[in-house]
Amino acid sequence: MVAGEKVLQMIGISPLTAKKIKRFRSIRRGYWSLVVFALLVFLSLFAELLVNNRAIVVSYNGRLYFPTYGNMIPGSVFGLDYEYETNYRQLAKKFRAEQDGNWIVMPPVPYGPYENDLSAGRYPPTPPSFSQKHYLGTDTSGRDVLARLVYGFRTAILFSLALLAITYVTGIIIGCAMGYWGGLFDLLLQRIIEVWSNIPVLYVIIIISSLLVPSFVILLVIMACFGWVSRTWIMRTVTYKEREREYVLAARALGASDLRIVLSHIIPNTVSIIITFVPFSIAEGIIALTSLDYLGFGLPPPTPSWGELLHQGWTNMDAWWIVCSVVVALVLTLTLVTFIGEAIREAFDPKMHTTYE
Amino acid sequence: MQKSPFILEVKDLKKHFPIRGGLFFRRKGTVFAVDGVSFSLRRGETLGLVGESGCGKTTVGRCITWLYKPTSGTITYDGIDMAAIHGAGLRKIRKEVQMVFQDPFESLNPRHTVGHILEEPFIIHRIGNAQQRRRAVSRLLDRVGLPGSAMDRFPHEFSGGQRQRIGIARAIALSPKLLICDEPVSALDVSIQSQILNLLLDLQRESGFTCLFIAHDLAVVRHVSDWIAVMYLGQIVEYTDADTIYKAPLHPYTKALISAIPIPDPTAATHRQVLSGDLPSPSDPPQGCRFHTRCPFKVKMCEKTAPSLQPADTASSAPVHQVACHRAAELAQRQDKQPNLP
Numbered sequence: 001m002v003a004g005e006k007v008l009q010m011i012g013i014s015p016l017t018a019k020k021i022k023r024f025r026s027i028r029r030g031y032w033s034l035v036v037f038a039l040l041v042f043l044s045l046f047a048e049l050l051v052n053n054r055a056i057v058v059s060y061n062g063r064l065y066f067p068t069y070g071n072m073i074p075g076s077v078f079g080l081d082y083e084y085e086t087n088y089r090q091l092a093k094k095f096r097a098e099q100d101g102n103w104i105v106m107p108p109v110p111y112g113p114y115e116n117d118l119s120a121g122r123y124p125p126t127p128p129s130f131s132q133k134h135y136l137g138t139d140t141s142g143r144d145v146l147a148r149l150v151y152g153f154r155t156a157i158l159f160s161l162a163l164l165a166i167t168y169v170t171g172i173i174i175g176c177a178m179g180y181w182g183g184l185f186d187l188l189l190q191r192i193i194e195v196w197s198n199i200p201v202l203y204v205i206i207i208i209s210s211l212l213v214p215s216f217v218i219l220l221v222i223m224a225c226f227g228w229v230s231r232t233w234i235m236r237t238v239t240y241k242e243r244e245r246e247y248v249l250a251a252r253a254l255g256a257s258d259l260r261i262v263l264s265h266i267i268p269n270t271v272s273i274i275i276t277f278v279p280f281s282i283a284e285g286i287i288a289l290t291s292l293d294y295l296g297f298g299l300p301p302p303t304p305s306w307g308e309l310l311h312q313g314w315t316n317m318d319a320w321w322i323v324c325s326v327v328v329a330l331v332l333t334l335t336l337v338t339f340i341g342e343a344i345r346e347a348f349d350p351k352m353h354t355t356y357e
Numbered sequence: 358m359q360k361s362p363f364i365l366e367v368k369d370l371k372k373h374f375p376i377r378g379g380l381f382f383r384r385k386g387t388v389f390a391v392d393g394v395s396f397s398l399r400r401g402e403t404l405g406l407v408g409e410s411g412c413g414k415t416t417v418g419r420c421i422t423w424l425y426k427p428t429s430g431t432i433t434y435d436g437i438d439m440a441a442i443h444g445a446g447l448r449k450i451r452k453e454v455q456m457v458f459q460d461p462f463e464s465l466n467p468r469h470t471v472g473h474i475l476e477e478p479f480i481i482h483r484i485g486n487a488q489q490r491r492r493a494v495s496r497l498l499d500r501v502g503l504p505g506s507a508m509d510r511f512p513h514e515f516s517g518g519q520r521q522r523i524g525i526a527r528a529i530a531l532s533p534k535l536l537i538c539d540e541p542v543s544a545l546d547v548s549i550q551s552q553i554l555n556l557l558l559d560l561q562r563e564s565g566f567t568c569l570f571i572a573h574d575l576a577v578v579r580h581v582s583d584w585i586a587v588m589y590l591g592q593i594v595e596y597t598d599a600d601t602i603y604k605a606p607l608h609p610y611t612k613a614l615i616s617a618i619p620i621p622d623p624t625a626a627t628h629r630q631v632l633s634g635d636l637p638s639p640s641d642p643p644q645g646c647r648f649h650t651r652c653p654f655k656v657k658m659c660e661k662t663a664p665s666l667q668p669a670d671t672a673s674s675a676p677v678h679q680v681a682c683h684r685a686a687e688l689a690q691r692q693d694k695q696p697n698l699p
Contacts, residue, residue, distance in 0.1 A: 016468060246463040249456075253456045256477070265466055268468045
């Protein structure tokens, strides 16, 4: 463990933080939740390799093709009689029938999130089927539910993380400024924020999405415009407290500039308080996007999203696999995030670390 | 320009903190933390500022280092009015006026290594390159009696006394001309206190800085000071040299403080003069003499008019002895008749 601490120190982590990380690791439920969640996020970043209608590798006439990323490969390349994108599932069947030494590796789930699988004689939504490789069935348009879930997760998590980054940076800067300078500046900004935070976000989004189709970025900007407020309060309070501590006074007595005091002294000592809110903010971001999509004011169709799936599930209760999949996925994700949040909160509890030796 | 013998002159310093509340932060009241303090400090000498907690002594120290802006009054450092300078000029003075803080657990950033903490003064004032700064830091550690290996360790790995040494090292890093010691030993163990005091005295002998030593313990202050000012509720009530204040205190408050010093002799007769009551709130100081609510010798006049700090008319040989008490002369005579008072 001593060696581990040395390594942490070398990459700029103080022993105080190292101690907190150690404590976090000892809270096993939270730690394993983080491992699982990080794995899910990591896998979702490479979802194209796992859930896709494009093959991972195609070996055709002695040449290897990697169609996953990059431009689409027309069917004629593989000796098919069409110029549009190759249907790799059918190509796989053809190769197997021909047995010419050509082979193809498909992702475990060979369906794309936008692809309607409308086979003859089957009417969507179709129930889960292993033989069709629709492990969670299809939705009302014949799209694979699992594919929509995976890509929807990626959208939600990226949205959430981007929202988190923007709101935290803004909130920390503004809150820190309020707490540090205080006085009239703080007073005015507080009142402005109070007015600002009383604007109903949902209505604003509904109004805006009735004027234009909200894209990922527009939605992000709107949410960020209103989301930074709550971070400001925490940051303001902790800065107020930290500013009066003697080590800050000592730095000021040495002639340190305000910027130096804030960046080198106040923020490193307050960030552990802010960190404890991060997992809950991620959960909030996911919930916000899902509810907007559910109401139809979120990302435009056919973007894969959990909210849209939830809506489908709700309106087609007899297709139980849709609603079940998305509800289980939501509950699982939010539970993981909450477990992580609780563990971080416990590990970073300042009462645990304020020891007067 | 002829240099004045005084490095620091404080004239009628007042620092009032507003108590705010309500929707629009209306001023509800005022804490008269420091209310008319004047003193001067000669180069190379040490002034001890004594008083119980809440009497405003720390505020005086923080006003002098310009951490607080005084409400009124002037602070003249080396002939320069502190209120008149800003920016680069203030930074230059900050280099020369340094502070040792009370709580060594609070005054060091827990996230920085000792090396980083001690390097910061040089970084702020852009002195030397990284290598020179590191050498300067190890010299500093050596001067305050800490091993060079301390550099890469964090404050929490040190004991209270060692941390205070780090705090002192930081304060003397830029070779200040004036050092404000704000109760540097009151958070420490008694056995460590004398080590730190001796360290401060040694450093003063080496570099000859002037020192304002703030403490609540007269015994500590006597050890290091040439002059002593006793504060009560934001005002100086008695000012004289360190010996006289022990031998011939005039103000009843000073007497009470002195009688509270424990005598390490169980057979010695103690005439402990215990003050009744608490320190009145500095947001609502008493009319007249501020000490009258607790003074055993008060008369009618004390409740009405506030005494000013006047040269005391005593037989003692003290060159300077000022006291703020209406009955000082009268009580001094009475004291002569009661030689058993400490």
